[in-house]
Amino acid sequence: MGEQVLLLNRQPDRPLSLEEYRQSGGYEALMAAVGKRTPEELRQLVLASGLRGRGGAGFPAGKKWSFIGKGHPRYLIPNTDEMEPGTFKDRVLVNVNPHLVLEGIILSAYAISAAKGIFFIRPSYEMDAELIERELGVAREAGFLGENILGSDFSFDLVVHRSAGRYICGEASAQVNAIMGRRPHPNKEVHMTDAGLWGKPTIVNNVETLACVPAILRKGPDWFKGLARSKDGAGTKLFCVSGRVNRPGCYEMPMGTPFNEILDEAGGMSPGSELKAFLPGGASTSFMPPKFSQVQMDFEPLKETGNRLGTGAIMVFDQNTCLVGATLNLLDYFTRESCGFCTPCREGLPFIRDLLLRLEHGEGKEEFIPMLKQMAHHMFKAYCAFAPGAASPVLGLLHHFEAEIREHISQRQCPFKGK
Numbered sequence: 574m575g576e577q578v579l580l581l582n583r584q585p586d587r588p589l590s591l592e593e594y595r596q597s598g599g600y601e602a603l604m605a606a607v608g609k610r611t612p613e614e615l616r617q618l619v620l621a622s623g624l625r626g627r628g629g630a631g632f633p634a635g636k637k638w639s640f641i642g643k644g645h646p647r648y649l650i651p652n653t654d655e656m657e658p659g660t661f662k663d664r665v666l667v668n669v670n671p672h673l674v675l676e677g678i679i680l681s682a683y684a685i686s687a688a689k690g691i692f693f694i695r696p697s698y699e700m701d702a703e704l705i706e707r708e709l710g711v712a713r714e715a716g717f718l719g720e721n722i723l724g725s726d727f728s729f730d731l732v733v734h735r736s737a738g739r740y741i742c743g744e745a746s747a748q749v750n751a752i753m754g755r756r757p758h759p760n761k762e763v764h765m766t767d768a769g770l771w772g773k774p775t776i777v778n779n780v781e782t783l784a785c786v787p788a789i790l791r792k793g794p795d796w797f798k799g800l801a802r803s804k805d806g807a808g809t810k811l812f813c814v815s816g817r818v819n820r821p822g823c824y825e826m827p828m829g830t831p832f833n834e835i836l837d838e839a840g841g842m843s844p845g846s847e848l849k850a851f852l853p854g855g856a857s858t859s860f861m862p863p864k865f866s867q868v869q870m871d872f873e874p875l876k877e878t879g880n881r882l883g884t885g886a887i888m889v890f891d892q893n894t895c896l897v898g899a900t901l902n903l904l905d906y907f908t909r910e911s912c913g914f915c916t917p918c919r920e921g922l923p924f925i926r927d928l929l930l931r932l933e934h935g936e937g938k939e940e941f942i943p944m945l946k947q948m949a950h951h952m953f954k955a956y957c958a959f960a961p962g963a964a965s966p967v968l969g970l971l972h973h974f975e976a977e978i979r980e981h982i983s984q985r986q987c988p989f990k991g992k
């Protein structure tokens with residue numbers, strides 16, 4: 574499994590308390606940083622660590638922080654929206670180690686001189702929202718949060734904001750709109766690092782990204798880089814594995830661990846199941862056939878195969894699963910969740926979904942294949958990353974499993990019906 578950084582001392586049935594977290598070095602990084610190191614030093618260390626964002630796009634965290642604008646107050650938004658199908662790592666992380674998450678948030682806030690944090694969480698994670706609310710009270714009591722943290726002149730506080738519950742609210746600029754009570758459309762017109770929340774400099778980071786920061790500061794950037802197994806990788810990664818495996822769950826493994834080793838960690842394929850395909854990083858990545866079993870699960874190695882690490886949520890499909898049906902299932906979700914702001918996504922996704930639906934019900938025609946290809950490529954002209962993400966499983970289906978689509982057409986029904 575390798576060194577545990579994020580899920581260290583994981584308990585099966587409860588979160589770690591503040592005392593337990595402190596026994597293994599918790600809040601030491603904060604005590605060594607606040608008032609003793611400059612925010613610029615922290616930003617440089619995180620940059621040197623090679624930490625890349627765990628929310629999907631993999632943008633280097635230290636680089637993003639270096640763009641922070643000059644205005645005040647500044648805001649930090651720990652993104653725990655996690656509406657990407659198949660993804661549940663942030664929930665596990667918050668439940669296992671809430672104080673690691675909090676320490677990461679406070680240190681990151683110090684690094685960008687933020688005065689306020691808004692912990693953005695999906696509404697179905699109500700228990701987790703309450704857990705964070707309770708534990709941030711504990712952290713405040715201990716002097717780690719609030720006015721003049723640890724006697725320094727740094728003050729920072731955090732509130733929990735429940736999302737209204739749409740997938741697009743996870744997109745950083747839409748999230749900022751959502752918090753301000755506006756319609757949650759993405760907004761590419763402004764740089765959030767200059768003019769985000771209420772027009773002030775704002776950083777949105779995934780909670781897993783932020784939770785890496787305490788260990789980077791305590792043990793150093795080189796140690797963090799050395800955790801990874803891929804050439805240019807850094808750190809560990811939370812992989813959540815679901816589908817036809819023996820032990821679905823969330824596993825912390827070195828960044829760059831080959832897919833087949835993560836599958837082994839999840840107990841291998843379930844009885845009677847053979848690997849047919851997997852999605853490497855959530856619903857908005859592309860299907861991969863078994864010949865990619867040894868691909869290293871990291872940003873660059875997956876990019877080289879034409880795919881993405883996404884959130885690291887691995888979904889495993891076996892020989893009895895209809896991939897046209899599975900793609901239709903995902904497109905049902907994406908079609909419903911489109912924010913409707915731009916035409917390719919609003920009009921194109923229902924069109925793709927309709928073609929898949931007709932294929933699945935035996936009403937498919939040969940010309941549907943080029944139509945699917947064309948429509949999936951149109952999604953890359955949409956306003957935000959939602960639509961290309963939605964097109965990714967469709968493109969994977971077309972690229973690797975076109976024969977299965979053709980079987981639906983020639984047999985005039987789903988070949989997996991009754992299996």
Ligand SMILES: Cc1cc2nc3c(=O)[nH]c(=O)nc-3n(C[C@H](O)[C@H](O)[C@H](O)COP(=O)(O)O)c2cc1C
Nearest residue numbers: 626627628652654655743744745778779782958959
């Ligand atoms: C449709 C959509 C949904 C997203 N949902 C999430 C989410 O739930 N959590 C998240 O951290 N990032 C999500 N993102 C990515 C964010 O826009 C942003 O890149 C990320 O929060 C930045 O954090 P990071 O740099 O630490 O990865 C989403 C992006 C898109 C396009």
Ligand code: SF4
Nearest residue numbers: 912913914915918957
């Ligand atoms: S791509 Fe979809 S989610 Fe993104 S702005 Fe356009 S309609 Fe909204």
